[in-house]
Amino acid sequence: MKTLTILGSTGSIGTQTLEVAASLGYKVIAMTAHSNLELFEQQKNKFKPETAILSSEPGGEDKLIDIAKNSGADIIVTAISGMAGLAPTLAACETGKRIALANKEPLVCAGEQVMQTARRYGTEIIPVDSEHSAIFQCIENKTKNMSRSSDEGKCLNEGHQISKLILTASGGPFRGKTRKELENITPKEALRHPNWNMGEKISIDSATMMNKGLELIEAMHLFSMPPDKIEVIIHPESIIHSMVEYTDGSVIAQLSTPDMRLPIQYALTYPERKTSLTKPINFAKLGKLTFEKPDPDTFPCLELAYRAAKQGPKTCRILNEANEEAVELFLNGKIGFLEIPQYIEDRTNKCLL
Ligand code: NDP
Ligand code: MG
Secondary structure, eight states: OOEEEEETTTSHHHHHHHHHHHHHTOEEEEEEESSOHHHHHHHHHHHOOSEEEETTSTTHHHHHHHHHHHSOOSEEEEOOOSGGGHHHHHHHHTSSSEEEEOOOHHHHHHHHHHHHHHHHHTOEEEEOSHHHHHHHHHSTTTOSOTTSGGGTTOOTTSSSOEEEEEEEEOOOTTTTOOTGGGTTOOHHHHTOOSSOOOOHHHHHHHHHTHHHHHHHHHHHHHHTOOGGGEEEEEOTTOOEEEEEEETTSOEEEEEOOSOTHHHHHHHHHTTOOOOOSSOOOOHHHHOOOOOBOOOTTTOTHHHHHHHHHHHOHHHHHHHHHHHHHHHHHHHTTSSOTTHHHHHHHHHHHHHHO
């Protein structure tokens, strides 16, 4: 029986990981939460982990890092939201075990450090983010794991006949809207995603399209690809989770009904596939799959992320930091929806001076 540690068990990814663990019969030996005491108590009663800590309590941050590093679990699931997950992710990279990585911000703000630490300790990083899980599944027979040492410094497009990665994006709740229509958007409206039920921060990131920008930088690090070989396409149905184009023009895609429990499960069972909780696709009912170009006027965050990705790690770190601040300000009613990209642009511009 495999054992799991879940960092951030009370969140959207954390609770779905618990569902998957129960269905696979994996044992959760350690889990952490931050502020949701009520749900955490219920989870502790149900899953009976050996260790469970609230990271918001005094000394909680140190305990969180200790659990990430020393729980002894076969797999550490990183499901904390934002940069708060950086130190525990780096600690998990030192275990030599497997990380099922959902928490993308550590890769955005310190991708090289995370990947290098994982390589040094022989820690496997398997992506949970649906797009990156899709790409991982499309290249599985090409490279087992980009965090392994033999792949250090090698780009995925070198020697693997891969010409580009294609990240799909749902377009979020405001796809097709103009800037004018988004002037008075409230946090409640921005939190309503059409296809996925997620934590607050990533829901706002999806509404601004910054989520796709962060995923671009995440993909660069996970798969050692330059930003100009990663394309973003809007695919509102969220059935194709991402694609890989090979040099001969063939495109391999991964499809499923939108359900995070599938990429979570794959990161736990890889290289095996097991029966999952996800409903199969009914193609006849779907009828068609559609695609559009992203709209850079209404959603400038994606371009800001491309620019940061090309400029390098320092700009990526500032981009991520500024985005977390801007999302927080928006959720607290301090800035409007359209001010989010402006705030990030101002901060990243300053970093160039
Ligand atoms: P949630 O906000 O739903 O959950 C966050 C988790 O982290 C909760 O358990 C929370 O605890 C804990 N947490 C919050 N702040 C801190 C802190 N300062 N220190 C330690 N723990 C903290 O987020 P999601 O589950 O939606 O997302 C988690 C990560 O996965 C993000 O990086 C996101 O981008 C990524 N991801 C999420 C997807 C999704 O579908 N949700 C899809 C792909 C990627 P508590 O609730 O107890 O306060
Ligand atoms: Mg995603």
